[in-house]
Amino acid sequence: MDKRILLLAAAGLLAVPAQAADKITLGFMSTLSGPNAIIGTEIRDGMQLAVEQLGGKIGGLPARVIVEDDQQKADVARQLAEKFVQSDKVDAAIGFSFSNLMLAVYKPLVDAKTVTISSNPGPSQLAGKDCSPYFFSTSWQGDNWAEGMGAYLQKKGLQNIYLIAPNYAAGKDVIAGLKRFYKGSIAAEVYTPLTQLDFSAELSQIKSSNASAVFAFYPGGLGVQFVKQYSQAGLKEKFPLYSAYTVDESTLPAIGDDALGLIVATSWAPDLDNAANKKFVSGFEKKYGRVPAPYAVHAYDTIMLLDTAVKAVNGKIEDKPAFLAALRKAQFESPRGAFKFNTNQFPIQTFYQGEVKKGADGKPRIVIQDKALENYGDAYAQTCSMK
Known part of the structure; x- marks a missing residue:
């Protein structure tokens, strides 16, 4: 055997076929208390509706969602991000409410190569010079x-x-x-x-x-x-x-x-005429007794995005390059209509x-x-x- 191959094998660096995971763990963080909890609650409810409509599974994998309140405090958000990475070992961090908090948790998450999907904040830095292959937005860039x-x-x-x-x-x-x-x-x-x-x-x-x-x-x-x-x-x-x-x-x-x-x-209204929107709005109104807001749409789309990506890699979410590539394709039907990512992994939309x-x-x-x-x-x- 080639000496270089032997060295790689000894170092544990040879590619090993990824095995399908037995579950997917998501760390959900948003502002769920205080005067601005109205936004975080909407994001959480949209996320939970999507998980429920998928029968508690994402891409066929049983889903565990850890829900946390960042209290609209940067230090709390940062601690939660570190917890997601170090002890919860989440497969993706999702949710988020405010741009300043997103900036506070961004580096701990992407430095750990944790898939991170924002359902609301879209700071200009993350869309531009500080973009990362591990960061996606299902909402908007803040402008x-x-x-x-x-x-x-x-x-x-x-x-x-x-x-x-x-x-x-x-x-x-x-x-x-x-x-x-x-x-x-x-x-x-x-x-x-x-x-x-x-x-x-x-x-x-x-x-x-x-x-x-x-x-x-x-x-x-x-x-x-x-x-x-x-x-x-x-x-x-x-x-x-x-x-x-x-x-x-x-x-x-x-x-x-x-x-x-x-x-x-x-970028969305309850009366947009497409099948995905009708299913989303009717499901949300039945579950929560109110008309949804765009924040809920983005969180719903976050789960649907993950669902199609996990299916595309046959549950092998540990294969990060393949998983990221599947996320970038965004092959799901959004209540907003056609959905696709720009080169910075932020949406192109109307x-x-x-x-x-x-x-x-x-x-x-x-x-x-x-x-x-x-x-x-x-x-x-x-x-x-x-x-």
Whole structure:
């Protein structure tokens, strides 16, 4: 036998055919407590619905899902990531709620070569220069909805818009995304603390400004507070409100009629006409008694993505190159319609402009009115080293 082969064999480096696993273990992390638990709960519920519809198996393997609350704290999220890797030995880490927490757990996960799939946050760094073959997003790059809104505002020819968002990674990405397509004048660009729930000072500044409209990004419970306070301050008529990630099916029940007339960007709506969406929406409403939000769609897609990838490798998830290749192919049917990954493993998808109107049941709902960006990826893929 060749001496080099003998040395490789002695070192345990010769390729050994991967055996099919007897189960798949997933570490699910999201914000499940505090004022922004509304987002994390939606992500968890979408994930659990998918697992249930698959009969508790993913790709034919019995699924064990470890559900953890990151409490919207970076140190807690990092500890959970280390636990997933070191003691739980998960086959994939999924879920996640906020960009700053995603950035906190990213390195511990991908350095350990743990498959990591985000169902919500999409920081620009991870879509671009810090991309990794171990990281996938089934949601969006953080700029995307705002890019769609920017394209819509540019098409409308609006000028002098007041921009406001929380002061953290996603807030900066969202405003950058809007300005990538909107080239009109800006009345002000304001960032508020991520924990701030009283916007009276900012609303007074808007009232005294010469802005023609306002664009706001406030996710989860922040969005509920901002939109209600905005409407109750009597600003809607003078300063039309446009938003991204602020109003969706998860926050509409809490905001109520205060959201009527708001123009939003979105990548999904309950009435999108395809078989996968009908199955998802009807299953979600039956299980949880409410209309799902996009966060739930992304988490549902995370499980369906894993299901098809595990099947493609015949359960041999320990064969990481083959498993990663199967994930990249994304051969599943999404409630959003056609789904495919860009070279940075973030989705290429269509973004819509919608308006909050009263439905036949008298409750506010988002009605899609136009396509803002079609089959769009993101601006950072070109700086990702994966091609």
